Amino acid sequence: MKNITVITGGRGGVGKQLAKEFLLRGENVCLISRNEKGLEKAKKELEKFSNKDILIYAGDVSDETFVKAFYADITKKYRVTCLVNNAGVGRFGTIFDNNKEMLEAVFPAIVYGTILMTTYALPQMKESKDIVKIVNIISISGLRGFKFESLYCAAKAAQEGYSQVLRSELFGTNVKVINVYPGGIDTDFWKENRNYVSEEVQKTFAKPSEVAKTIVDTLYDKKSLILKDLVFEQIHMNLE
Numbered sequence: 001m002k003n004i005t006v007i008t009g010g011r012g013g014v015g016k017q018l019a020k021e022f023l024l025r026g027e028n029v030c031l032i033s034r035n036e037k038g039l040e041k042a043k044k045e046l047e048k049f050s051n052k053d054i055l056i057y058a059g060d061v062s063d064e065t066f067v068k069a070f071y072a073d074i075t076k077k078y079r080v081t082c083l084v085n086n087a088g089v090g091r092f093g094t095i096f097d098n099n100k101e102m103l104e105a106v107f108p109a110i111v112y113g114t115i116l117m118t119t120y121a122l123p124q125m126k127e128s129k130d131i132v133k134i135v136n137i138i139s140i141s142g143l144r145g146f147k148f149e150s151l152y153c154a155a156k157a158a159q160e161g162y163s164q165v166l167r168s169e170l171f172g173t174n175v176k177v178i179n180v181y182p183g184g185i186d187t188d189f190w191k192e193n194r195n196y197v198s199e200e201v202q203k204t205f206a207k208p209s210e211v212a213k214t215i216v217d218t219l220y221d222k223k224s225l226i227l228k229d230l231v232f233e234q235i236h237m238n239l240e
């Protein structure tokens with residue numbers, strides 16, 4: 001069986017850059033997101049960097065039927081040695097603007113997706129004789145409340161709470177949980193959120209390539225140490 005790193009939300013943004021960094025370190029990668037054409041495009045781009053396996057699965061990580069079928073399929077040939085829970089959607093506005101449509105945009109990937117993808121990865125991962133990793137891409141918005149981010153902060157705080165308990169219940173096993181808290185990143189994440197972040201402001205954010213390289217460099221940095229939390233400082237955005 002070959003080892004593989006599974007990255008949710010791997011079609012673009014941080015996920016695609018993470019895939020590139022893992023490929024450059026000789027890993028096989030599997031990308032999941034809902035948009036199949038976007039996945040195929042990402043795969044073509046990534047093939048330039050490595051001849052390792054690049055698998056793509058189109059599906060919704062909040063859909064338990066998809067998640068179960070995904071693991072049933074991938075574990076026939078691969079051992080998932082790293083799961084990156086990266087898929088995420090944001091919606092922003094005042095606490096008076098919130099509605100069910102916004103809730104249903106934000107919570108599925110971040111909360112349901114992280115929990116379902118992890119739950120169904122664990123049976124294989126917990127049997128591993130070597131160290132395996134679950135990397136949760138959370139946000140500084142999971143650590144504190146920012147004005148106009150009520151739904152996003154609520155979802156990220158839920159992901160944060162789950163990730164802390166995950167680490168605690170897996171203490172002493174070979175499954176290590178690494179929680180990552182980035183600040184603003186210059187990705188398409190903001191395209192749907194121009195009411196909050198303009199194109200001009202977005203351009204001042206960290207580049208997804210820098211964020212991804214920092215994360216993967218840190219994961220590979222020391223063989224004898226396991227990083228627990230990686231918190232990025234927000235340099236350009238004055239959020240209160």
Ligand SMILES: NC(=O)c1ccc[n+]([C@@H]2O[C@H](COP(=O)([O-])OP(=O)(O)OC[C@H]3O[C@@H](n4cnc5c(N)ncnc54)[C@H](OP(=O)(O)O)[C@@H]3O)[C@@H](O)[C@H]2O)c1
Pocket residue numbers: 008009010011012013014015032033034035036038059060061062085086087088089108109113137138139140181182183184185186187188189190205208
């Ligand atoms: N951008 C920022 O400023 C920032 C800051 C801190 C943390 N983060 C976090 O970093 C992560 C990556 O964000 P990004 O900036 O790279 O955003 P992005 O470019 O918008 O990428 C998000 C990815 O998630 C996928 N996705 C969304 N819902 C999904 C679902 N239900 N099932 C499967 N895939 C789904 C999207 O693909 P499909 O649409 O094809 O499904 C896309 O590939 C997110 O968790 C985000 O919250 C971002």
